[in-house]
Amino acid sequence: MMTLHPKVIDLTLDRVWRLLGRLGNPQDRLPPVVHIAGTNGKGSTQAMIRAGLEARGLRVHAYTSPHLARFHERIRLAGSLISEPALTALLDRVHTANGPDPITYFEITTVAALLAFADTPADATLLEVGLGGRLDATNVVASPALCVITPVDLDHQSYLGDTLPLIAAEKAGILKRGVPCIVARQHDAALDVIEARAARLGAPLLVHGQHWHVGVERDRLIYQDERGLLDLPLPALPGPHQIDNAGTAIAALRHLSAQAGLSDTDAAVAEAAVTRVAWPARMQRLATGALADLARPATLWLDGGHNPAAGVALAATLAAMPPARTHLICGMLNTKDIGGYLRPLAPHAAALTAVEIPGETATIPAADTARHATAAGLAADTSPDVSTAIRQATATGATRVLICGSLYLAGHVLRVNGVGGPV
Structure with missing residues (x-):
């Protein structure tokens, strides 16, 4: 597969839409989607959200990239990494549908993941953006349940632009009309761009430092929003930056529980998010x-x-x-x-x-x-x-x-x- 589809980056959605159409548009049949963009912290934040949702007893699909040791890590079906037979059958199906038409490695694997998620029952779908957001292959879900933008910083400037506002505009491309978005701690230049796009789309924002706060007091993680205060253990993932990632994940979980009319287990879910999380190669x-x-x-x-x-x-x-x-x-x-x-x-x-x-x-x-x-x-x-x-x-x-x-x-x-x- 790597020979047929080398690891080139070519940001456009035309090839993705074409292949999705041939497969019956699986992106329209997914369990409720949380779409996550940002420069740093996407994987850790996604892993914490998944740990919290699974603590509720929910079955969670998750898509992430790149993989570390095995390709299977990119596709987690209802809580478990995709099996070798299922992956082989899935990729054969997607390759057959694509035929000889040009497509990149990331695009065909993203379409494969979306097809697997549509065909496997679950309660939630977590989609991590590969690069940017606006033209990323994951940006094909018309109405996700929630968007998340982790910290935006300089990276991939040759594809996304060489200033924070330009990069933030690409990340903010995942915002959808009327769909809420959790926004992590940002540089002012990035936040201005995200807020302006959200205003044009009528997308409600829940912004770090405005609508929710997180910090450390006496070796405890303290999270607070309009629903109250949570006093929690420190994250299992080491590093001061994981405090902000944990806050972003908790804000997402709190919003999802409010959408579902749930609140009685918020503290237990948040604690599970930060203590049960496992995410390799992050210190x-x-x-x-x-x-x-x-x-x-x-x-x-x-x-x-x-x-x-x-x-x-x-x-x-x-x-x-x-x-x-x-x-x-x-x-x-x-x-x-x-x-x-x-x-x-x-x-x-x-x-x-x-x-x-x-x-x-x-x-x-x-x-x-x-x-x-x-x-x-x-x-x-x-x-x-x-x-x-x-x-x-x-x-x-x-x-x-x-x-x-x-x-x-x-x-x-x-x-x-x-x-x-x-x-």
Whole structure:
């Protein structure tokens, strides 16, 4: 399938509409949809919403990208990852319907997911935007139950525009007339664009800092909106940025419960959202597995963030952790702002080892990554692979090894480690 449909990006909906029509327009037969766009936090927020909905006993479809270790991670049917036989039959059906017509990898897999969701009974559907929003292949549902926009920042500028207002306009393209939207913490320039589009469409907004608030007091997560205050445990996902992601998810869950006329279990659902969530490669501790064993006695961590805002969030996470001699192992794609990602991290690490991402033609050469790291203020060297890089890091006395810079590198690490991927 990768040979037939290479991983090109070509933002348009024409091919998607054509294929959906041939398959009977499954996008019109989905369980109620929550559509999630944004630059950072989409996956974590979706995972928390799913954990909360499943705590209510609901069956939840979920679509996410990219996958880490296995393609199956992209399609979760009524709570379980799609099986190999079901995936094979599904892709055969979609390929047959598409025939020889041009289509991208992401488009055909998105259509496959929508078809699977339409054919499998469930109570809710969570759709994560792949890139942008306005012209993303997921943006084909006429009237979702709810939209969510997580923080908007600079990323994919060559496709979405090189300013926050331009990028925010693409993200706000998921808004639908009359459909409510939860808006996470935003830069003012992005929020202005989102609010203007919502006003044109008559789409009610529930905005962080206006309609709901979230923060930490005495090591507890405190969430408040017009329905009251929730005093909750801290999220299972580490990092200060997960507080905002949790607030966004709770705001979404509270709105969905209000739509359904439910309120008696709000606190229990919110607690489940933040404590039962699991989302690999988001500052994930790899405690077992081949690479974890190799790193000992150092602890091994994995994060897939890959843009400047993710670098800031990861730096804040490291700053909040117990002191340790931290060594970064970093590999990135050449579409990313590597200097903008590394500069916030430099004060929190002793050194960096650069690697290339196996199997990715767009990987940055390790020597280039090391050069950027040196410019950012980090002592840097290179390594031919992650295993060797871990040995180099522990040989220098590192007590914490953090592999970072790309979800594609994270997927490779999870496959090599053999433990820690989605289930």
